[in-house]
Amino acid sequence: MGFLSGPLSFQCFQIEGDAKRQFALSDIKVLEKFAISEIVVTAEQPGIGFLAGEHLLDLSFSLEKNVIGDVLHCGMRIDTHQIPAAVRKAWQQLELAALTADNPGSRPTKVQRQEAREAVEARCEDEIRSGRFLRMQQFPVLWDAGNGILYFGGSSSTAADLCCDLFSRAFGLELQPMTASRRARDWAAEAKRRKTLDQAIPSVFHTSNTTAEISWWNQQEGNWDFLGNEFLLWLWWRWETVSDTIALPDQSEVTGMFARTLSLQCPRDESGKETITADGPTALPEAMQAIRSGKLPRKAGMTIVRHGEQYDLTIQPETFMVSGAKIHVEDTSAGRGALEDRIESVRSLHETVDLLFRAFCEQRVGKNWSGELEQIRRWLKSDGPRRKNPAT
Numbered sequence: 001m002g003f004l005s006g007p008l009s010f011q012c013f014q015i016e017g018d019a020k021r022q023f024a025l026s027d028i029k030v031l032e033k034f035a036i037s038e039i040v041v042t043a044e045q046p047g048i049g050f051l052a053g054e055h056l057l058d059l060s061f062s063l064e065k066n067v068i069g070d071v072l073h074c075g076m077r078i079d080t081h082q083i084p085a086a087v088r089k090a091w092q093q094l095e096l097a098a099l100t101a102d103n104p105g106s107r108p109t110k111v112q113r114q115e116a117r118e119a120v121e122a123r124c125e126d127e128i129r130s131g132r133f134l135r136m137q138q139f140p141v142l143w144d145a146g147n148g149i150l151y152f153g154g155s156s157s158t159a160a161d162l163c164c165d166l167f168s169r170a171f172g173l174e175l176q177p178m179t180a181s182r183r184a185r186d187w188a189a190e191a192k193r194r195k196t197l198d199q200a201i202p203s204v205f206h207t208s209n210t211t212a213e214i215s216w217w218n219q220q221e222g223n224w225d226f227l228g229n230e231f232l233l234w235l236w237w238r239w240e241t242v243s244d245t246i247a248l249p250d251q252s253e254v255t256g257m258f259a260r261t262l263s264l265q266c267p268r269d270e271s272g273k274e275t276i277t278a279d280g281p282t283a284l285p286e287a288m289q290a291i292r293s294g295k296l297p298r299k300a301g302m303t304i305v306r307h308g309e310q311y312d313l314t315i316q317p318e319t320f321m322v323s324g325a326k327i328h329v330e331d332t333s334a335g336r337g338a339l340e341d342r343i344e345s346v347r348s349l350h351e352t353v354d355l356l357f358r359a360f361c362e363q364r365v366g367k368n369w370s371g372e373l374e375q376i377r378r379w380l381k382s383d384g385p386r387r388k389n390p391a392t
Helices: 025-033 085-099 110-130 157-171 180-191 194-198 226-241 285-292 336-364 369-381
Strands: 008-015 047-051 071-081 134-144 149-152 175-177 245-247 253-265 273-278 296-306 309-316 321-328
Touching (some): 008 157, 025 157, 071 157, 149 157, 149 336, 157 175, 180 194, 226 253, 226 336, 245 336, 253 285, 309 336
Antiparallel strands (some): 008 149, 008 175, 008 321, 245 253, 253 273, 253 296, 296 309, 309 321
């Protein structure tokens, strides 16, 4: 059932306003009212509605199944009628063959081509009305009312937007994606560093450059998504040269390393992209060569451990989208208790990633950044000293 078992992939949305609530039967009634079975699908508009969460056709909503403590777990389905282009082309050829059977040389006239197109469109409408070529996509959703966060279990930005629209219409929620910019802004508000954050611009990591150009950053005011890329580079430097353990703002610690995959891209769009797959991708010479040439991390796999729980995940730093996350915990509970423990582990994963980014923001927007930036520059120039305090 979505977030309740197996690997996780999700994007997080902050719920604006008074998002906390005690879920009740009235919320189940809303899910039923906006269930996918109640939505009419047309050729022009997809159908978007709720599922009960167990499978693609599950419409059995209930408090016992869909509410776990202060969390609501359900699914969303997107139905679209999409006739494959190859099928359309085949129908077109069949229509033209019938219309030109008596033509000299079987070459269709302009009128016949138009007639064939109209016949194909009419057939498409008939097939859609009959329910053929219906494509159904399901996505798990977790509404954490206690923390005011909506977890959307998918990587598609279009599907995520449709999910936000559905929750807005059904529950009147206003959702904001928890990107690097949003997380930095929230941290700055709590730390009373908003003025300093407003002045932040992309760091220059190579002394041969006078300014930092980032092709995927739109440079709009209030957009600090570039901090996500700098966050991964900072982690790389910290784990490589200082320690694999980082103190977090809540006085806990996280131990981590990069693992499995690493994607890098030239911010000037001059030398393209590079993806490295290995158990320890940052240890390979080509990875170090890539960042020395000016590339920045755009996606990275990592293993992190906090409070005795280990998480393996891949993160996209601008959006903070998590994919393929595995939670390693001892299964000591059963039944309802196991589901509640799983929810707490999902929360802990999100909290750990967020606290790790906040630890970076504390340095990046603090007084010590110029010193750390200089150390990173020297590290990029050299062979890179090994970690001073390796994990035991």
